[in-house]
Amino acid sequence: MSSPGIGYALLGLWALGMIGLSYLIFRRQDVDDTREFITAGGRAQVGLTTASFAVTWMWAGDILGVPEYVGLTGVAGIWMYAAPAVLSSLVVIPFALRMRRLFPQGLTYSEYFIERFGKRAHLAVIAVILYTMVLGGVIQLYVGGTVIGGLTGIDPNVVMAVLMGTIGIYILLGGLWGSMTTDLVQFVSAIVLTVVFVPLLLFEAGGPSGVYEGLLENLGSDAAPFLTASNLDWIEDLFLPYALGLGVWGVVSLSTWQRIFAVRRDKTSRFLTAGGIGVFTTIAMYGVIGLVGLAAVPEVGPADLSIEALGLLPGWATVLFLVIALMVLGSSVDSYLTAIASLTSRDIYFRHVATDAADAQQLRVARLASVAFAAVIFGATVVALDTLGFTQLLLIGGIGATALVGPFALSLFWSKTSSLGFVTGVVGSQLVTGYLLAASYDVVVTAPTLKLWEIMAVGHLVATALTATLSAASPDDFEFDSIAREPTAGAGPADAAVRPDGGATGADGGDRE
Structure with missing residues (x-):
């Protein structure tokens, strides 16, 4: 001490x-x-x-x-x-x-x-x-x-x-x-x-x-x-x-x-x-x-x-x-x-x-x-210090990931993933997990009380299933190559071109060192 x-x-x-x-x-x-x-x-x-x-x-x-x-x-x-x-x-x-x-x-x-x-x-x-x-x-x-x-x-x-x-x-x-x-x-x-x-x-x-x-x-x-x-x-x-x-x-x-x-x-x-x-x-x-x-x-x-x-x-x-x-x-x-x-x-x-x-x-x-x-x-930390234990706070901290990982993966690798499916999956998952989490802390009493890992598993399943199902029903036909682009004329530093290896290039096309 x-x-x-x-x-x-x-x-x-x-x-x-x-x-x-x-x-x-x-x-x-x-x-x-x-x-x-x-x-x-x-x-x-x-x-x-x-x-x-x-x-x-x-x-x-x-x-x-x-x-x-x-x-x-x-x-x-x-x-x-x-x-x-x-x-x-x-x-x-x-x-x-x-x-x-x-x-x-x-x-x-x-x-x-x-x-x-x-x-x-x-x-x-x-x-x-x-x-x-x-x-x-x-x-x-x-x-x-x-x-x-x-x-x-x-x-x-x-x-x-x-x-x-x-x-x-x-x-x-x-x-x-x-x-x-x-x-x-x-x-x-x-x-x-x-x-x-x-x-x-x-x-x-x-x-x-x-x-x-x-x-x-x-x-x-x-x-x-x-x-x-x-x-x-x-x-x-x-x-x-x-x-x-x-x-x-x-x-x-x-x-x-x-x-x-x-x-x-x-x-x-x-x-x-x-x-x-x-x-x-x-x-x-x-x-x-x-x-x-x-x-x-x-x-x-x-x-x-x-x-x-x-x-x-x-x-x-x-x-x-x-x-x-x-x-x-x-x-x-x-x-x-x-x-x-x-x-x-x-x-x-x-x-x-x-x-x-x-x-x-x-x-x-x-x-x-x-x-x-x-x-x-x-x-927010002052409030948390008075109300939550550390491990409790640590484990709850991962709840946001349950809504985004599955839909994100689908968006990167499946061209049919639709905007409707993605938004519904992310928002729907967060609403469900938020409600179940509130029930586990007795904030609401009309939902089943699940363990934290079960709530997170439900979040992943809801997010991925909703995104996949709605995308299959009403698919996009997205061209992945259309995202990458060269800078437009007059682009500022924030929109500078990018070398294939990930480094920035200058306005003249030369490497910025």
Whole structure:
């Protein structure tokens, strides 16, 4: 446990460092047009993009979520948490490869839907993406308030205000360039956290043998199932909802798609696969925190295992851990805020409000949105902190994916998929899952009470079945090759041409370096 004074000092230093770094990137990369702000000009190096993707998927939530899973079901909690997270990065690969070929000029993948189906479908997708990204930001900021506040004694709301304010400022400056560059620093920090501090915590608790003996003593008759990977007691409550929701969440995550459009097209599979492997390794290491907690602080509930176990670190290590935790926390929240700023500028403002808006206007809206939605995410997190447990919030976070994955897949690979089928599938699924979710929390009482994984399964089935059935009954005859296009005369930077490998080209057709 550290002191509030040290905590405030670390928050201040972190804020200055991240804002300063983003300002340097703002000047160096000339973040003065919408393409640079939203997709880093399509010219980000694969190493930078991979690190950014990996640390974004090394959710800050893992610090709380993995130990809690372990506290509930033991060693099996590690794979129950890790498998869906890795699955999410792999499932998106065929979507990404297909999209990059069909829609190479995209700045946000959501713009594909207005080209494919028109404005009604686009608005439906915007609604799903917007609340999904806000909820993702809430989950991560929730962890910031809980972990940093718990280890320093600072009011969690104060911690969240500093985190969100800092992130809002550096995204305002650098957009995706600011997010990815700070992510690189944060990626290195995340690696240090897993390879240095988790082993240090293990040895502070008595080493592997001491922890094992503590587990045997504290778990008693539960030791056998808790110490094997085959304990399936919580599979319906932990694994299945995570797999059906967050396990396919990468397909609908605008923060993931920004990075897909930022890297060279021929590097897409590589960076998504490498990112998924990185996620698995960090989750496995975070699982050790849960095992240490079970061995050293048996009286603590699963939800508090992470904070109590980390409190075993010596004072100097706690301070360094807080610095690194701040880095990891920032990497996830800034990704969602950048995505929301992009969505507001391109998909809402440019596509539906001011279709003739100049590039400078789009950029201004994106920057204003980064500040406005920082406030929205902060307010929503304050409410969530008082009303929901972390695992509960984490699992609900995947509900938006259930409406979009099936219809999205059909739209990419089946030319007969119709606008009517797509809109009905997405909207109908969200209405059904929303109603069933409300019933499970006793908000309404006229619907059957289903488990969360069953609600998510129903959402996937309704979305896919409605889209396929209505499309078969009244099909489109869409020409996929009609989406990709060269820039029109006088196009601004946001509509610049795109090389086959995904990089931007200049007005003269030469590479923009």
